[in-house]
Amino acid sequence: MSSSGPSADVFAVLDLPAHEQAARLRAGDLTARQLAEAALARVHAQDASLGAYITFMDEEALAQADEADARLRSGNAGPLTGIPIGVKDLLSTKGTLTTAASRMLEGFRPIIDCTVVARLREAGAVFVGKTNLDEFAMGSSTEHSAFAQTHNPWDLARVPGGSSGGSAATVAAGGVPLSLGTDTGGSIRQPAALCGILGLKPTYGRVSRFGVIAFASSLEQVGPFGRDAEDVALLLQAIAGLDPNDATTAPVPVPDYREEFARGIEGLRVGVPRDFFVEGMEDGVRQAVEDAIAVFERNGAVVDRDVALPTVSAALPVYYIIAPSEASANLARYDGVKYGFSYHDAASMWEEMEQTRGRGFGDEVKRRIMIGTYALSAGYYDAYYLKAQKVRTLIRRDFDAALSNHDLLLTPTAPTVAFRLGAKTDDPLAMYLNDLCTLPVNIAGNPGMSVPCGFSEGLPVGLQLIGRPFEEATLLRAAHAYGTFTDWHLRRPPALASDGAGA
Amino acid sequence: MTTAVATEYEVVVGLEVHVQLKTQSKMFCGCAADYFDVEPNTRVCPVCLGMPGMLPVINRAAVEYTVLTGLALGCAIPQHSKFDRKNYPYPDLMKGYQISQYDQPLCVGGGLEIEVDGVPHYVRLERIHLEEDTARLLHREDAHGEGYSLLDVNRSGVPLMEIVSRPDIRSAAQAGAFLRKLRQTLRYLEVSDADMEKGSFRCDANVSIRPRGSETLGAKVEVKNMNSFRAVMRAIESEVERQTEVLTSGGVVVQETRGYIDATGTTVSQRSKEEAHDYRYFPEPDLPPLDITPAEVEELQRRLPELPDARKQRFEAEFGLTPSEAALLTETRAEADSYEEAVALACPHGVDKGRARAVAHWFIGDVARLRHQEGGEVELSATPLTSAHIAELVTLVEGGTITLTTAKEVLEIAFESGSRPSAIVEERGLAQVRDEGEIDRIAREVIEANPKPVADYAAGKAAALQFLVGQVMRQTRGRADANSVADVLRRHLDAG
Ligand SMILES: [Zn+2]
Numbered sequence: 001m002s003s004s005g006p007s008a009d010v011f012a013v014l015d016l017p018a019h020e021q022a023a024r025l026r027a028g029d030l031t032a033r034q035l036a037e038a039a040l041a042r043v044h045a046q047d048a049s050l051g052a053y054i055t056f057m058d059e060e061a062l063a064q065a066d067e068a069d070a071r072l073r074s075g076n077a078g079p080l081t082g083i084p085i086g087v088k089d090l091l092s093t094k095g096t097l098t099t100a101a102s103r104m105l106e107g108f109r110p111i112i113d114c115t116v117v118a119r120l121r122e123a124g125a126v127f128v129g130k131t132n133l134d135e136f137a138m139g140s141s142t143e144h145s146a147f148a149q150t151h152n153p154w155d156l157a158r159v160p161g162g163s164s165g166g167s168a169a170t171v172a173a174g175g176v177p178l179s180l181g182t183d184t185g186g187s188i189r190q191p192a193a194l195c196g197i198l199g200l201k202p203t204y205g206r207v208s209r210f211g212v213i214a215f216a217s218s219l220e221q222v223g224p225f226g227r228d229a230e231d232v233a234l235l236l237q238a239i240a241g242l243d244p245n246d247a248t249t250a251p252v253p254v255p256d257y258r259e260e261f262a263r264g265i266e267g268l269r270v271g272v273p274r275d276f277f278v279e280g281m282e283d284g285v286r287q288a289v290e291d292a293i294a295v296f297e298r299n300g301a302v303v304d305r306d307v308a309l310p311t312v313s314a315a316l317p318v319y320y321i322i323a324p325s326e327a328s329a330n331l332a333r334y335d336g337v338k339y340g341f342s343y344h345d346a347a348s349m350w351e352e353m354e355q356t357r358g359r360g361f362g363d364e365v366k367r368r369i370m371i372g373t374y375a376l377s378a379g380y381y382d383a384y385y386l387k388a389q390k391v392r393t394l395i396r397r398d399f400d401a402a403l404s405n406h407d408l409l410l411t412p413t414a415p416t417v418a419f420r421l422g423a424k425t426d427d428p429l430a431m432y433l434n435d436l437c438t439l440p441v442n443i444a445g446n447p448g449m450s451v452p453c454g455f456s457e458g459l460p461v462g463l464q465l466i467g468r469p470f471e472e473a474t475l476l477r478a479a480h481a482y483g484t485f486t487d488w489h490l491r492r493p494p495a496l497a498s499d500g501a502g503a
Numbered sequence: 504m505t506t507a508v509a510t511e512y513e514v515v516v517g518l519e520v521h522v523q524l525k526t527q528s529k530m531f532c533g534c535a536a537d538y539f540d541v542e543p544n545t546r547v548c549p550v551c552l553g554m555p556g557m558l559p560v561i562n563r564a565a566v567e568y569t570v571l572t573g574l575a576l577g578c579a580i581p582q583h584s585k586f587d588r589k590n591y592p593y594p595d596l597m598k599g600y601q602i603s604q605y606d607q608p609l610c611v612g613g614g615l616e617i618e619v620d621g622v623p624h625y626v627r628l629e630r631i632h633l634e635e636d637t638a639r640l641l642h643r644e645d646a647h648g649e650g651y652s653l654l655d656v657n658r659s660g661v662p663l664m665e666i667v668s669r670p671d672i673r674s675a676a677q678a679g680a681f682l683r684k685l686r687q688t689l690r691y692l693e694v695s696d697a698d699m700e701k702g703s704f705r706c707d708a709n710v711s712i713r714p715r716g717s718e719t720l721g722a723k724v725e726v727k728n729m730n731s732f733r734a735v736m737r738a739i740e741s742e743v744e745r746q747t748e749v750l751t752s753g754g755v756v757v758q759e760t761r762g763y764i765d766a767t768g769t770t771v772s773q774r775s776k777e778e779a780h781d782y783r784y785f786p787e788p789d790l791p792p793l794d795i796t797p798a799e800v801e802e803l804q805r806r807l808p809e810l811p812d813a814r815k816q817r818f819e820a821e822f823g824l825t826p827s828e829a830a831l832l833t834e835t836r837a838e839a840d841s842y843e844e845a846v847a848l849a850c851p852h853g854v855d856k857g858r859a860r861a862v863a864h865w866f867i868g869d870v871a872r873l874r875h876q877e878g879g880e881v882e883l884s885a886t887p888l889t890s891a892h893i894a895e896l897v898t899l900v901e902g903g904t905i906t907l908t909t910a911k912e913v914l915e916i917a918f919e920s921g922s923r924p925s926a927i928v929e930e931r932g933l934a935q936v937r938d939e940g941e942i943d944r945i946a947r948e949v950i951e952a953n954p955k956p957v958a959d960y961a962a963g964k965a966a967a968l969q970f971l972v973g974q975v976m977r978q979t980r981g982r983a984d985a986n987s988v989a990d991v992l993r994r995h996l997d998a999g
Contacts, residue, residue, distance in 0.1 A: 022825035091556075092555065092556050098555070100555070105555065108555070110554065110556075111549060111554070112549055112557060209556075209558060210556070210557070210558050211556040211557070212556050213555040213556045214555070216788075216790075217788035217789050244560065245558060245560060246558050246560075246561050247558065247559070247561065247789065247790050247791055248788075248789060248790075248791060249607075251893045324790055325785060326785075328590075328783075329588050329590055329598075329599065329600045329783075329785070331599075332590060332592065332598065332599020332600055333553045333555070333597065333598045333599045334599075335592065335599065336655070337594050338552065338553065338554075338597070339554070349594065349652075353592065372960070373783065375783075376590070376783035376785055377781055378781060378783070381783075381784075381785070385785055410786075415799070424543060427547075
């Protein structure tokens with residue numbers, strides 16, 4: 001960073017959405033390096049109270065910014081060239097520590113980028129750092145991290161949601177306009193809701209998982225966080241599409257997401273499934289979501305409030321069979337033999353492996369490995385894993401049916417606003433229930449998105465949009481339209497609004 | 504236990520054969536699959552090292568090789584197949600699980616026709632599935648005698664095809680015949696080197712015995728660690744002997760895994776049924792289901808080469824060979840190809856069974872002998888000799904240009920030098936002496952110089968003529984036709 005520090009003007013640009021930052025860069029109002037310096041200054045300054053990052057990438061960010069400036073000068077810049085981005089520390093970054101917030105991967109530096117990061121590098125993005133998460137993405141509050149405690153920028157005594165809490169918090173706090181998260185059961189949408197920003201979980205198979213440290217392979221997707229629909233569209237545009245290194249990516253063409261914005265929501269058929277308004281949902285959340293649905297209706301959408309998705313209640317148990325089962329295999333490779341944490345002071349090879357795993361993994365991770373191992377065991381497979389897969393098929397069919405005559409479903413993203421740090425850490429089931437509205441979408445594989453739709457007790461509430469497979473364009477178009485009718489997405493957390501500028 | 508008559512037991516054996524496929528790249532990544540004689544840990548990448556976040560991509564060639572094998576062995580190829588994760592912890596397993604196939608293998612059923620002492624026997628197959636090989640642990644000892652292990656990841660992810668027979672094998676000899684036939688077929692298909700010593704062909708045996716006439720299977724003992732066909736046969740024999748002893752002494756055979764010890768030729772217990780792994784199989788979520796369309800199967804069916812049995816039968820019918828000649832010439836695909844090429848060249852106007860058989864005799868006789876001298880199983884293509892040489896040799900003999908004796912000499916020269924037989928004959932003046940006058944002159948000289956055999960001949964000793972023929976042949980350095988030499992000699996002697 002330059003010794004003088006970025007000017008207030010540069011911080012003002014940093015507060016803009018990414019697409020406007022890109023316009024200023026192209027116009028030559030400032031350089032990518034100046035923008036990167038501002039972003040780095042702000043994320044560093046904020047992090048003492050926010051705890052959003054595990055690793056900062058200052059040196060690399062500035063080098064990327066210089067390259068971006070060269071591209072901007074040569075007229076070879078894309079919409080993300082020079083834009084500061086936060087990357088969830090579950091995504092492999094070549095040569096940069098990638099920990100999954102686990103002691104198990106302390107000191108681990110991947111030798112290749114994950115596909116998504118490689119694509120953003122190619123697009124000229126600037127990575128400011130690796131953001132905090134629940135260990136191996138297992139959690140809904142980012143409290144299960146071996147390295148940092150992330151706070152909600154709207155109330156530092158509260159959680160940012162999770163597992164992509166760091167990515168959500170840094171975007172909400174204005175450190176970066178965009179970040180990447182992963183969503184296995186709500187890990188993008190729920191923290192987006194709790195932090196008052198937008199977050200999108202793409203259709204399963206829309207975005208490559210290659211190089212993303214695996215938790216539950218059949219459920220998770222990488223997706224964008226942003227402060228408006230256009231930014232989210234930009235980032236999704238850059239990362240979506242077939243990847244020869246990921247056999248589960250689909251050969252479905254990626255449309256130009258922003259091109260569809262002009263169509264608006266006139267005549268859009270919107271379904272509201274009752275089953276998502278679960279027991280125990282906070283009144284303020286319910287009210288904000290109802291109000292948002294009314295906004296859609298007032299602006300020409302055709303709202304059907306009588307949509308049934310009866311199998312949705314089974315999503316939670318199905319999720320907690322399938323995800324831990326896959327995790328129990330995905331995490332088997334961490335044995336201390338090849339990389340990461342390794343315990344050596346044991347009598348035998350087997351004991352070393354046991355000690356490595358016993359000491360390297362946190363409690364929540366161990367809990368899920370044990371649940372998954374049990375569910376897959378001989379004699380239990382049919383009763384648990386196989387049955388869960390059958391119910392999964394039913395849930396998928398329910399979504400297909402509900403979306404056969406609706407373009408979009410609207411639901412709450414989470415049943416509560418951000419809860420207090422430590423409030424649910426001793427009660428795993430209470431924590432799991434916070435993902436009740438988001439889990440079913442991962443089970444079905446459809447795309448889902450959370451959009452800020454109001455406040456309850458001074459804390460942000462999220463509206464969840466669910467679409468047909470590979471119709472992210474519809475979600476983004478609806479989110480963009482909603483953002484023109486309301487200004488919830490423009491509200492910034494007061495405590496941190498001017499942070500960085502004065503730092 | 505008192506039994507009036509000793510129970511006679513029937514041997515029941517099923518084999519599980521692991522075959523490394525010789526594809527260019529590994530099963531799920533782009534690394535070269537050939538690791539033999541390669542510096543350890545040089546054919547590796549993040550995928551086969553099991554680094555976090557890495558994903559498998561199916562090597563379609565390995566799938567094709569497996570289906571090709573299935574088609575050759577008469578298996579059904581289901582349209583839907585899939586990969587599963589087989590979970591077990593071991594340091595040579597880079598991901599902590601092996602990607603294999605559990606309940607929907609690529610090939611189902613089928614079988615292999617074998618023959619032992621002229622008795623044919625059909626061994627049915629259960630299935631053929633595809634999986635990935637593990638890394639290799641090399642056990643070492645340090646200066647203090649403390650054991651440690653080194654890990655070579657080159658083998659990790661090499662495509663491995665598992666062929667599982669049904670328990671249709673009734674003797675060690677049948678097991679040997681099954682393995683030989685299987686290896687021959689795999690080599691014909693060119694899908695694997697199928698070399699047990701190099702580890703590209705591995706075999707475990709499930710051995711049990713039961714009272715003859717019984718339909719139920721006895722407790723199954725899985726025998727591992729055999730590294731040659733001979734070892735497999737000895738392991739089965741020893742295991743059958745052990746189980747028979749256990750039963751006849753009133754004991755019970757327990758289901759377990761046993762290891763074969765080559766030095767003693769016996770098996771020792773490794774793992775009981777209770778200690779068996781629970782592999783916790785579940786469908787591999789990183790790979791989409793594997794669909795093989797009927798069109799793909801048809802395409803592979805077309806790629807199937809003529810298989811050993813069919814080729815043997817055709818050789819008998821088309822070239823007039825005996826079953827044993829045909830078997831020898833179809834032992835390997837390369838041998839059969841070389842033979843057919845030579846026949847085609849020796850018979851430019853269509854197959855002449857006489858010439859085809861003459862070609863066969865060269866292949867089986869002198870050519871095989873020369874190749875054997877070169878250190879066992881040297882392929883013809885690895886010697887200077889070609890099919891064209893052999894065809895030319897046969898043509899020279901059949902046309903009377905050289906005698907059989909000369910031909911053998913020419914063959915040896917061609918085998919060493921790679922020169923064409925016609926060129927050798929020309930260069931060295933080896934063409935047959937056909938000049939009647941010349942043979943007549945030498946015959947008279949020989950009669951003159953050998954009064955004793957001449958007298959013997961006159962006394963009615965037929966063997967004496969053979970001696971005189973031999974003398975003439977020696978003078979002509981074998982370039983004369985022995986029959987006409989005998990005629991000329993007889994004419995002089997009888998007249999004399
Ligand atoms: Zn590899």
